Amino acid sequence: MVTPRRTLSALACALVLAGCATGPDYRKPQVDMPAAWTPEAPWRPMQPQDAIARGPWWERFGDVQLNALQQQALAGNQTLAIASARLSQARAQLDVVSAGQYPQASIGARASRLRISGNRPLTNYNSPNYATVQNDFALGLNVSYELDLFGRVKRSVEGAAASAEQSAADFENTRLLLSADLASNYFNLRELDIELDVVTRAIALQRRALELAASRHDLGATSGLDVAQQQALLDNTLTQVDILGKQRAQYEHAIATLTGTPAPQFSIAPSTAAIAFPAIPLGVPSDVLERRPDIASAERAMAAANAQIGVASAAFYPSLMLQPSYGVDSRNWGSLFNAPSVLWSLGVSATQSLFDAGRLRAGVDFTKGGYEAAVATYKRTVLTAMQEVEDGITGIASLDRAYAQSQSAIASARRVLDLANSRYDGGVTPYLDVITAQQSLLNSERQAAQLMGQRLLTSVFLIKALGGDWHERRDAPSQAGPVAEPGKPDAS
Structure with missing residues (x-):
């Protein structure tokens, strides 16, 4: 279990390394x-x-x-x-x-109407596929920040x-x-x-x-x-x-x-x-x-x-990137800002070269x-x-x-x-x-x-x-x- 103390310790270490x-x-x-x-x-x-x-x-x-x-x-x-x-x-x-x-922040919006194929591969063999037509409305905030540890x-x-x-x-x-x-x-x-x-x-x-x-x-x-x-x-x-x-x-x-x-x-x-x-x-x-x-x-x-x-x-x-995002996604415009439409992510991506000749x-x-x-x-x-x-x-x-x-x-x-x-x-x-x-x-x-x-x-x-x-x-x-x-x- 991640405790607040451990989180603060990890953040402090990152800040120290960032000074190097x-x-x-x-x-x-x-x-x-x-x-x-x-x-x-x-x-x-x-x-x-x-x-x-x-x-x-x-x-x-x-x-x-x-x-x-x-x-x-x-x-x-x-x-x-x-x-x-x-x-x-x-x-x-x-x-x-x-x-x-x-940090670099961007906002994105999407509004589309799409048809889903009825012959797409099955993900659940107990439930058949149906061709459906629906709307997709999305609004999101994306943030990226490179942890300059090195x-x-x-x-x-x-x-x-x-x-x-x-x-x-x-x-x-x-x-x-x-x-x-x-x-x-x-x-x-x-x-x-x-x-x-x-x-x-x-x-x-x-x-x-x-x-x-x-x-x-x-x-x-x-x-x-x-x-x-x-x-x-x-x-x-x-x-x-x-x-x-x-x-x-x-x-x-x-x-x-x-x-x-x-x-x-x-x-x-x-x-x-x-x-x-x-x-x-x-x-x-x-x-x-x-x-x-x-x-x-x-x-x-x-x-x-x-x-x-x-x-x-x-x-x-390693190159470390913080990339949190927050937004809403719904098939109906009227329910776009309801609580069930909220989506978010928080993560770190790391890239390290292993062999480059x-x-x-x-x-x-x-x-x-x-x-x-x-x-x-x-x-x-x-x-x-x-x-x-x-x-x-x-x-x-x-x-x-x-x-x-x-x-x-x-x-x-x-x-x-x-x-x-x-x-x-x-x-x-x-x-x-x-x-x-x-x-x-x-x-x-x-x-x-x-x-x-x-x-x-x-x-x-x-x-x-x-x-x-x-x-x-x-x-x-x-x-x-x-x-x-x-x-x-x-x-x-």
């Missing part, structure tokens, strides 16, 4: 991290606040056009739309899996939750990559605008020099060689305009696609306005683990893979292999992050020095050109010295423009490596100040 889960509990692997970065001045430590939204980091460059393009890309980029849809799917899947933790449902929910968080990190990573890609293309375009401005000013200078050489030749002061040399230099410089224009158009088309705009309907007016170099603070390497969305995604992938080990391990144990064991081994791969991916992502930050730090420091040196080179090239013109006018040197000085100035100014572009691109690269924006006073001075246009004196 197969498979290992998740623990994030340790990655060897250096104590600090090795920055050069003027880098400074930062205090990470990863719980705060990263925000529009591109605004730190102080470019209104870039800010508008970024907002347009966030609203219209199709890659970001795909990532958003994937995130919605992952969250919906979490809701689907989480529903397995609760943690299959619990691990499934853990895995789905980790996958949803991974999708959220993937969305943030897509957003970061989109904004960085757009900023990179935009700064490449602006660098070409400055180069085109340099080349255009050089062409004007070379045309005046060609007119001067032609005038001196007409007066018989010089040979035709001087005119031919100057014309060759001018033709070569004119060729560069078409080459730079082609490159600029390609960056413009790329920006159009990133913002979700058809390329034929998109254009950006040329501009040589100064762009600020933002002061980028640095923290210790562990900050990268907290900030970068791709690292967060890799870490959540490990948690999901670990949960799948528990799901696969639970298949070794190693299928379950192979499934566990498969999930363990997936977890090891996820761990390796996580560690690789962390190492890559540290490499990218170090590359960004050293790159910016080197480019700052190179850009400062390029300004000195431009000033020196201008002095050389002035001296060459004076000596040529005095008949001391041949015109080839003037040609050489002109070409040297053009090369120096274009090199300065290219260094400025590389410095901006490296800033974007480092911000991306750090995981996005940081949080400090917005009126903090920039590290290198506004960018001076190559070939023009600084405001200072």
